[in-house]
Amino acid sequence: MPKIVHGLAAALPLANVDTDVIMPKRFLITITCEGLAEGTFADLRFHDDDTPRTDFVLNTRPWHGARILVVGDNFGCGSSREHAVWGLVQLGIQGIIGTSFAGIFYDNARKNGLALPIVSPEVRDQLMQAASHEDGVSYTIDIENRIIRTGETELPFDMDDATQTAHLEGREDTLNSLEFADANRNYERGLDDQQRVRVIQ
């Protein structure tokens, strides 16, 4: 996972962008994580006949190569589908700057190395306005120092310690958690028999 995310930023000012919009349901009928780039924002990016919509920021120059999105409030709300995060990453997005993210989306992003720096509404508006300039602007998300850099400016962002650690260490959570198997077995020994769910097959 990258400790620094650097790249062109695109503004996506809509609030409440939900995971149905990020990854429409017709792309979910799959048993793998692959091939989801084309589904990402599909209804915003393409017309019915699959031609690109020129009113969508990632279809316009210079933002077709954007690596960072600056987004409206409550990004990633709705369904738990991790396909939304897989698709964004496959589209080349490495960081999304916003004021608030839905909880499941936030956790899914962390598992896939997609950085979600949280900033104040004022800082977001400032970054969004700059990102909307026709020449394009690049930002640097420095995860270790929790700072967004643009030109000479440094703007702090919030990211909880565990998420920051996960990004910096590039840790595989499942394998890491199995290192605490003894604590888990201790906990289980303390359970009564009727606290152990056994689903009837």
Place this chain on the structure above:
Amino acid sequence: MSRTLYDKLVDAHKVCDLPDGDMLIYVDFHIMNEYTSSQAFSGLDQKGLSVWRPEAHLSVVDHVNATRQRDPHDAASKLLIDNLEANCEKHNIAFYGLGDRRQGIEHVVVPEQGLVAPGMLIACGDSHTTTYGAFGALGFGIGTSEVEHVLATQTLRYKRLKTMLVKIDGDLAPGVTAKDIIMKVVQVVGAGGANGYAVEFSGSAIRAQEMSGRMTICNMAVELGGRAALIGADQKALEAIKGRAHSGTLDFGGLEWNSDAGADYDTEFEIDAADIAPLVSWGTSPDQSVPVDSLVPAETEGMTPKAREALNRALDYMDLKAGQAMIDIEIDSAFIGSCTNSRIEDLRAAAAILKGKKVAGSVNAIVVPGSTYTRLQAEAEGIDRVFKEAGFDWRPESGCSMCLAMNDDIAMDGERIASSTNRNFEGRQDRGARTHLMSPEMVAAAAIHGRIADVRDFLSEGAE
């Protein structure tokens, strides 16, 4: 020290603190469906891991299956269903598949089977897992990577949430339902207003709700951003878990699963139940709703440019004009179903409105019972006949169906749907589809009129 119900549940399930500041929490019970679990099983295989405790998981087919007939409607959905079954067989996990009388929408099946009880922690790769809060259990949705984590460890890495109390006192007016309560809460708190919070509902209007209504309320708490929803356990909750397939096998406690008197919350809201009217969504976010007898909102003077743009974008997508009456809006379809409103109580309530009436000729009306058991119970009560005689398509199989249109119940571009579901997002019921959220009773009323209708008009007709 006084603790909230949420903190008690987290404390009781904490396995250990982790060096990075998170904790490991124990998952008593984990549910899977066919569309968010395949990649988790693949992850186990790639890492050479086994399932920590196979008996603590249940898989149910619900998202992609057809409900017109039992067999999958296409090869792609069959692949997802078969893949889940094969994974469950390989790992010795219970699988309630097509044709199994226990099959249905996961969040309808679990309470029906007695697999939720006060004091439990339940996870599932589905955002509406908040439903189980109705029983004083901590339920929440997880992504596929976390599904893999639960399978391998029976735990999750977890960060304690902030707490929000939503207190609703007073009596509901006739025609106002649990669906209207939660739609009002989403309106007041906002679509992302509870991001980072566990939301507890209390007050006399919540206590007065039966378990079905409480499940509707907790189900849609995720639409305000709540990662968890809770209602303290009471006698109603304890009664509701008796006499089910798993009832005798589970005991996590009882009435102690309540917040202590004087417990502190990070934020609190109060709503007067008498202020709640039957609500209908007009926009593309669940917080965009108004009372059914009012007008589609217009721009106001104090509106920020952002709010103005959001309003106009939603109106444009929904093809509505600011200031037009909600009850003038013609609908193409009516859908009763989903984990929010497809339980037997919902079907009974909608049938009471439909009895002796006919669906307007232009309306395509569908009802998908929440589970196979629910359908059989409804058929035993004659509810299916009421729906069929009114002109509803009574589906013989259960599933999520048109709530998210992952099966063959796909809305047409521009189709306008009165829907008892939970999300009115752009494209949710397919590209260009226009969803109006409302209670099942209101969907029935709209189906009869062929346009959005006030359920209260039907109540007074009945009283005459």
